[in-house]
Amino acid sequence: MYLxxxxxxxxxxxxxxxxxxxxxxxxVLCSLVLSSCFSSHEPEEDNRSVSDETSVSDETIEYFNNSxxxxxxxxxxxxxxxxRVVLGKILFHDTRLSKDNSIxxxxxxxxxxxxxxxxxxxxxxxxxxxxxxAPTVLNxxxxxxxxxxxxxxxxxxxxxxxxxxxxxxxxxxxxxxxxLSSDGAFIRKFRKVYKNGLTxxxxxxxxxxxxxxxxxxxxxxxxFLRGDESLxxxxxxxxxxxxxxxGCDSCHQGVNIGGNMYQRLGVMGDYxxxxxxxxxxxxxxxxxxxxxxxxxxxxxxxxxNVALTAPYFHDGTAETLHDAVKVMTRYQLGxxxxxxxxxxxxxxLESLTGELEVSLK
Numbered sequence: 001m002y003l004x005x006x007x008x009x010x011x012x013x014x015x016x017x018x019x020x021x022x023x024x025x026x027x028v029l030c031s032l033v034l035s036s037c038f039s040s041h042e043p044e045e046d047n048r049s050v051s052d053e054t055s056v057s058d059e060t061i062e063y064f065n066n067s068x069x070x071x072x073x074x075x076x077x078x079x080x081x082x083x084r085v086v087l088g089k090i091l092f093h094d095t096r097l098s099k100d101n102s103i104x105x106x107x108x109x110x111x112x113x114x115x116x117x118x119x120x121x122x123x124x125x126x127x128x129x130x131x132x133x134a135p136t137v138l139n140x141x142x143x144x145x146x147x148x149x150x151x152x153x154x155x156x157x158x159x160x161x162x163x164x165x166x167x168x169x170x171x172x173x174x175x176x177x178x179x180l181s182s183d184g185a186f187i188r189k190f191r192k193v194y195k196n197g198l199t200x201x202x203x204x205x206x207x208x209x210x211x212x213x214x215x216x217x218x219x220x221x222x223x224f225l226r227g228d229e230s231l232x233x234x235x236x237x238x239x240x241x242x243x244x245x246x247g248c249d250s251c252h253q254g255v256n257i258g259g260n261m262y263q264r265l266g267v268m269g270d271y272x273x274x275x276x277x278x279x280x281x282x283x284x285x286x287x288x289x290x291x292x293x294x295x296x297x298x299x300x301x302x303x304x305n306v307a308l309t310a311p312y313f314h315d316g317t318a319e320t321l322h323d324a325v326k327v328m329t330r331y332q333l334g335x336x337x338x339x340x341x342x343x344x345x346x347x348x349l350e351s352l353t354g355e356l357e358v359s360l361k
Contacts, residue, residue: 088210239348
């Protein structure tokens with residue numbers, strides 16, 4: 001009964017209209033004082049936003065009236081070539097993609113660790129330490145770009161980055177192809193899937209196809225959205241209500257609960273000044289575009305399976321979800337938050353852990 005009442009509150013149009021009109025009024029007021037706050041968003045073409053130098057329109061009000069749909073459940077599966085998925089899985093776990101045969105894609109993106117390595121900085125060949133926190137590979141196909149700075153448009157393009165990075169795999173395609181070509185059994189298996197044989201493009205395609213299969217449906221919250229309240233905690237629904245009330249879904253929304261826009265880290269406070277020791281990686285999207293307006297902007301990360309992917313942020317400085325929530329409310333929202341609300345938000349975030357098909361591990 002308790003959950004049904006909360007769900008009714010989230011879906012009642014009159015209640016949402018009052019709540020969202022208050023939020024919209026606050027947004028308009030903030031935009032007059034801090035015009036750069038929402039203009040720093042760069043959403044996907046089909047996402048609506050209360051920004052872009054326009055006034056609040058009827059279309060925007062309609063979006064917020066339906067804001068209980070701002071987070072959507074993941075699909076149960078994707079229609080992919082199963083043979084390519086299987087081949088991509090082999091390559092994803094193959095250490096021959098690295099120069100010294102010690103590192104595979106799975107080394108930094110372990111499926112037993114939420115698609116990450118749970119390190120602030122990943123370890124590459126010869127013990128090299130990376131410069132940025134490894135993002136999760138789970139549900140990465142739903143991101144509008146890859147890497148924190150969005151420098152890769154597709155998973156195929158992303159696959160080539162670590163192989164050539166001297167602090168990661170430190171190899172190149174010709175070296176990789178030479179090693180794999182000496183494995184007769186692998187080549188026969190490869191030719192059954194790709195008639196033109198072993199090429200860098202086909203390797204990228206196989207790995208990317210496997211990564212597209214790594215979606216994690218059936219989280220307790222997704223089941224709640226589909227009408228099944230049996231696995232969700234009441235505190236998680238309260239946390240979701242707070243998530244929307246604080247405005248977290250301004251950036252974290254859609255089917256991946258993020259991954260579809262860029263945002264500046266430190267909208268409401270100077271995160272980097274307070275943290276200190278500025279690095280090249282801290283410039284984010286600027287490193288790709290060279291535009292001053294893109295300094296300190298990063299792809300908004302997906303919150304799916306976030307309870308499994310500590311530490312958090314591009315710099316790995318937040319060790320727990322509790323820490324991450326407090327940092328976000330301070331530097332992104334500029335709002336004070338009490339410990340009870342932090343814990344309710346954490347409980348909601350924990351309800352976003354889904355299920356990965358066993359055969360994909």
